[in-house]
Amino acid sequence: MTSGSACGKIILFGEHAVVYGRPALAVPLPRLRARAHVTPRRGSEVVIHAPAMGRTVELAASPDDPLALITRLTLERLGARGGLDIEIESDIPIAGGLGSGAAVSTAIVRALAAHFGQPLPVEEISALVYQTERLYHGTPSGIDNTVIAYERPVRFVRAREGGGNEITPFVIARPFTLVIANTGIPSPTKLAVADVRRGWESDRARYEQIFDTVGTIVQEAQRALAEGALERLGELMTRNQEQLRQMGVSSPEIERLLEVGMRAGARGGKLSGGGRGGNVIFYAQAADILRLHKALDAEAAGVIVTEVK
Ligand code: PMV
Secondary structure (H helix, E strand, C coil): CEEEEEEEEEEEECCCHHHHCCCEEEEEEEEEEEEEEEEECCCCCEEEEEHHHCEEEEHHHCCCCHHHHHHHHHHHHHCCCCCEEEEEEECCCCCCCCCHHHHHHHHHHHHHHHHCCCCCCHHHHHHHHHHHHHHHHCCCCCHHHHHHHHCCCEEEECCCCCCCCEEEECCCCCCEEEEEEECCCCCCHHHHHHHHHHHHHHCHHHHHHHHHHHHHHHHHHHHHHHHCCHHHHHHHHHHHHHHHHHHCCCCHHHHHHHHHHHHCCCCEEEEECCCCCCEEEEECCHHHHHHHHHHHHCCCCEEEEEEEC
């Protein structure tokens, strides 16, 4: 058996505006992982088993399935063929904006590359996974596959026509604790992205202004992280959330968790990812984390406390 794994991710600042060419900051969540295990199988069939997703996918019979697509693309790239059994497991909550889809795809690419003894460069892994992200997202910026493939903090600016994406590591001078609370509502990234697109098409000037404001917040956040000025993070998150609200991607469930978190001592917070559901992130000082965790536990579908470094 040969295995590959990949981390989850969280967008700290800049989602949605990143689709329109503004920068965004994302970090890996190395302790949340998806894994793929490859074993040879008699015959020529490739079968992907994903019990947690309630799915068994036969490559030949499911051309449009994202798991089948990433497997087919990778086998083509490696010039390899079946039969293979591919077992998927993941501890990343599905549809919550934590990158579960991209992480599963990345784990499959890594496991197949290892199985056939052909390790692939990180840019290529990221590009392969981007192809499947298009099935999930419609018009993804590419930030998810990038931060997961590189597994390090990434400042991402989407390519302008004809150019490449701008991918720069950013500095986190002092580690900090992030509290992530799940609304329990699946985050329909594709729908939220499409709604923002409709809003932008009907009032470009207003949306461009919102995106510019987000761009400025991202720049300030990058500076605060580089300087270790963590006390500014909370306020910056809350300002970013205000812009996400203006874009129409917040929801009553997100707002409720934000209210509970702020009352329990968080210094700031925002939705993360597509919005409407999914996860809310908070910045809090060490002394307030326990109280915040407890308060959110009573309200959220799940709480993750993780160090970002
Ligand atoms: O829902 P997520 O975490 O996969 O995030 C998507 C981020 C967006 O900016 C909303 C879309 C994109 O492709 O960048």
